[in-house]
Amino acid sequence: MALRMWASSTANAVRLSCASRPPLSPAFSLSRCFSSVLDGLKYATSHEWVKHEGSVATIGITHHAQDHLGEVVFVEVPESGGPVKKGSSFGAVESVKATSDVNSPISGEIVEVNTKLTESPGLINSSPYEEGWMIKVKPSNPSELESLMGPKEYTKFCEEEDAAH
């Protein structure tokens, strides 16, 4: 029973979904046919996640994003104390040959930055929802969280996005 309950709660926490193979993909890359999406988080269409706990919201990029970006080799994060604005870029990650903007899903003030990412940018790949968090923000408008997607909606969004390409 205990094992079944553990398995059931794990299955709820980590949703698996299938994305169809995008037509313009390199032939050697078989589809990464699932993404992991966690309960309890909110998600932006630009593939960032937010975890709101009390007066602080933690922000990072999703498993789907890091999977599509490839190996992250450099992370640019802002200074603590600065503002972030919903939908605007606050930093960037470098992977392969590309720098990609990371956008804040909410507005507020940065209260903490994950300085481990300077020495260990790969944390974004290995632990996108935990050790790979990027910034912590004091939200200035908590109602902005309501317009973000929940886990089911985000899973569907990723599937549709991959299928459309």
Place this chain on the structure above:
Amino acid sequence: MSQARKVGLPLMNLVRFNGVPILKQLHLEEKLLRTSSDNWCIINNGTNSPTVVMGLSGKPSELLDLESVLQDQVPVIKRFTGGGTVIVDPGTIFVTLICNRDAVPGVQPYPRSIMYWSGMLYGEVFKGIDGFHLRENDYVFGNSKFGGNAQSITRERWIHHTSFLWDFKAGNMAYLKLPSRAPEYRLARSHMDFICRMKDYMPRSVFIDKTVNAIGNHFSVKPLDLDVNAVAADVADAKFVHTTRLLMKEELEEALSVSTRELCHQS
């Protein structure tokens, strides 16, 4: 492509330069990526003088022979896109594509998808030349690199720019160290064993014409005159903060000093 088929293709502004300084070109590109909503193709047929250009995360002490760079007063730029370090000069041809995220059907705004599509685009350019392909993230003939790529991806747009080695001076390559992060197919080869000259495969003007034609298969191309100096002057626009910059001599001297100290500690 027939005129009928070109109807419905997204518009792309085509800007052609000759010998524009690479810093001005990069400032223009960054500004167009961030503030324009049009698609752009920029072709700069050579830059005016030898310049080192590093990617966003590049560290001078790791990537450059700083003593030579400082002695010869070679400018060093850090650009806004990712990727490695190149030395560019009048023999380099630059081709840049700046696109809205949905401009190319089937291309997702992620590095591998954009890179793969670019490989197909240049496959059209080099059709009939044996050995051309996209290898890891470089354009090669066989095993030798002649084109290096870099990208930057924003929420709604992306840029993919390439420096093509139509010709180069062997001596200039000596400013670059062997990078610690290199493609597997490089196999620790020195610069001279790793790269090749595009001029051995295709005349300069033919390459540019074929590139414009290939782009015309995917976009409705509109040639445009742009005063790069006016745009460069406008870089001081308060609404836009560019990240591409020329490194100061003091920064390079400091990097050399630090790496010399580190070497002394190790020995």
